[in-house]
Amino acid sequence: MLDVKGLARLVGGGAEEGAKIQRQMTLPWGDAFRISLRNVTIRLGRAFITASGIVLGIAFLSSVWTGAVIQEGLERSERAHLEELAQATAVGGADEKSTQDLIAAAEQARKSRASRQAWLVVMSLLVCGVGITNAMLMSVTERFQEIGTMKCLGALDNFIVRLFLIEAALLGVLGSLLGALLGHMAMLGIFAIRERTFSVAAKMDWSQMLFYLVIAVLIGTVLSLIAAIAPAIRAARMRPAVALQSEI
Amino acid sequence: MAKVKCPECGEEIETTGIITVCPGCNADMRHVMEEVGHERAERMKTIARDDSVTTHEFIVRTRDLRKIYVMGEVEVPALRDVDLDVRRGEYLSIMGPSGSGKSTLFNMIGGLDKPTGGRCFIEEVDMAQLDAFELAWLRCRKIGYIFQTFNLIPVMTALENVTLPMIFAGMGTDEMMDRGRELLELVGLDDRLDHKPYELSGGQQQRVAVARALANAPAIILADEPTGNLDLQTGKEIIDLLKELNQESGVTVISATHDLKMIDVSDRIVHIRDGEVERIEHRADLKLEIGTLGSEIEDAE
Structure with a gap:
């Protein structure tokens, strides 16, 4: 006969633990982060597909902003050049006036371009948002059984939501960082080829560029989180029996 | 892990005491396993928890437990008034x-899952509550x-x-x-x-x-x-x-x-x-x- 006396103590026969019943249910952030990170790294292929929506959307956003910053840098140096020219040839009022006209026209062009770009940015964010929502919805749906199992093991609804939100944040940060850099490099390359010189990089305002990149990463992360909230809450609220039975 | 020898066919088996029949000849191995089991039990005492107050005779009780699944317009009864008492x-x-x-x-x-009707008690606690x-x-x-x-x-x-x-x-x-x-x-x-x-x-x-x-x-x-x-x-x-x-x-x-x-x-x-x-x-x-x-x-x- 197999001796399981030790186990007998281990299991405890199901009696109450006297007066000290722990009413505690926890999922520490450290553990939650570890589990979510594992989910991302192990299902790397799946995570990449989910993240690709973010990467593309943010790459587009970042390229639009990079283009604007480079254009501004170019115009600034041109304007400086014009002003120099105006001072050097400061003979009559007529010449100065035409220089002023040139500067005003350039300003006008910049404004109309900015409003066109605003539209592009809004559209790209919309497309990116829809893509991320769809990817998150799928990645939650295909794990219904896992969610059901976790609930059987004592996971509260908010544990499940927490796991998915951490995962979404991870994907959001990594995806939008990659996207922001990709878009930035691509636009820099395009301008360098068009102007046939790398001086575009020297002429642009790098502090402003950095600010835009940070904003792009923030937007990507926030979008990814917003997209994950609804499917995560829906999954967490499912009754375990239903979650366990669902098949993909 | 310990090595034990099957008394019937002499095969050497490495186990922690879980197997009950010899994988080679299907002979009953329980009596051979006893020693392995004792050894494990001794080690296990160090992490044992002591809770042994028995409270209720029935650990699970159901009364008129009913579950009806609604599939579109049709109601499918899966459980009809099940009364069941499970002893500890x-x-x-x-x-x-x-x-x-x-x-x-x-x-x-x-x-x-939630029942459509009736009650289910675990340790005299009504789950619906x-x-x-x-x-x-x-x-x-x-x-x-x-x-x-x-x-x-x-x-x-x-x-x-x-x-x-x-x-x-x-x-x-x-x-x-x-x-x-x-x-x-x-x-x-x-x-x-x-x-x-x-x-x-x-x-x-x-x-x-x-x-x-x-x-x-x-x-x-x-x-x-x-x-x-x-x-x-x-x-x-x-x-x-x-x-x-x-x-x-x-x-x-x-x-x-x-x-x-x-x-x-x-x-x-x-x-x-x-x-x-x-x-x-x-x-x-x-x-x-x-x-x-x-x-x-x-x-x-």
Whole structure:
């Protein structure tokens, strides 16, 4: 006969633990982060597909902003050049006036371009948002059984939501960082080829560029989180029996 | 791990004491295993928990339990007024063909689904009265679940799967790891701690699931067709493991099944048909007609 006396103590026969019943249910952030990170790294292929929506959307956003910053840098140096020219040839009022006209026209062009770009940015964010929502919805749906199992093991609804939100944040940060850099490099390359010189990089305002990149990463992360909230809450609220039975 | 020799065929087997028959010649190995088991039990005493106050005779009771699934316009009754009392420490099998409602009953008892009508008590607590937190607490500490499809978390190792319920229960990391290792050793998987589920065979996965079910020292083990996805031999091992747990630790085992091997070990068998309890058989009655039953099992298999 197999001796399981030790186990007998281990299991405890199901009696109450006297007066000290722990009413505690926890999922520490450290553990939650570890589990979510594992989910991302192990299902790397799946995570990449989910993240690709973010990467593309943010790459587009970042390229639009990079283009604007480079254009501004170019115009600034041109304007400086014009002003120099105006001072050097400061003979009559007529010449100065035409220089002023040139500067005003350039300003006008910049404004109309900015409003066109605003539209592009809004559209790209919309497309990116829809893509991320769809990817998150799928990645939650295909794990219904896992969610059901976790609930059987004592996971509260908010544990499940927490796991998915951490995962979404991870994907959001990594995806939008990659996207922001990709878009930035691509636009820099395009301008360098068009102007046939790398001086575009020297002429642009790098502090402003950095600010835009940070904003792009923030937007990507926030979008990814917003997209994950609804499917995560829906999954967490499912009754375990239903979650366990669902098949993909 | 220890090496034992089969008395029949002389084969050397490495085991932690989980096997009950020789894999080579199918001879009964239980008496040979005794020594290995004692050795383990001694080591296990160091992490044992002491809680042995018996409170209620019946650990699970259902009264007029009813469940109706609504499929579009049609109402499908899965359970019709089921009254069932399960004694503490009992090994109960719920038998019935698929679609008879046994899985539904399993879900009700396990607090995985809400009944349409009637009541279900665990330790005299009406489950309908519990809020989400209390239900989670109950699932985490009072009930250990075992599924037909094992349901291990695919991205986690065997050890992490076993320790997950302990994380939820707020156990300290060191204690958790020790207990997880002990439990896995107990089911004979001490050399598979860091294996992912897909690196384990079906029987090994189910043993991880048994260890996980024991994580927080539950009062009830609920098994839904635990042998459904296993071959005969591994299925037998899981059944034996459950039976021994039940006998030695007094944990109540409720198992939905249509595996006739379960009849051997069950104290009572509840037959369910069309959502109603058709009849309840006691082990004592069964022993009288064991001869006919044996041939029945062979016919079925």
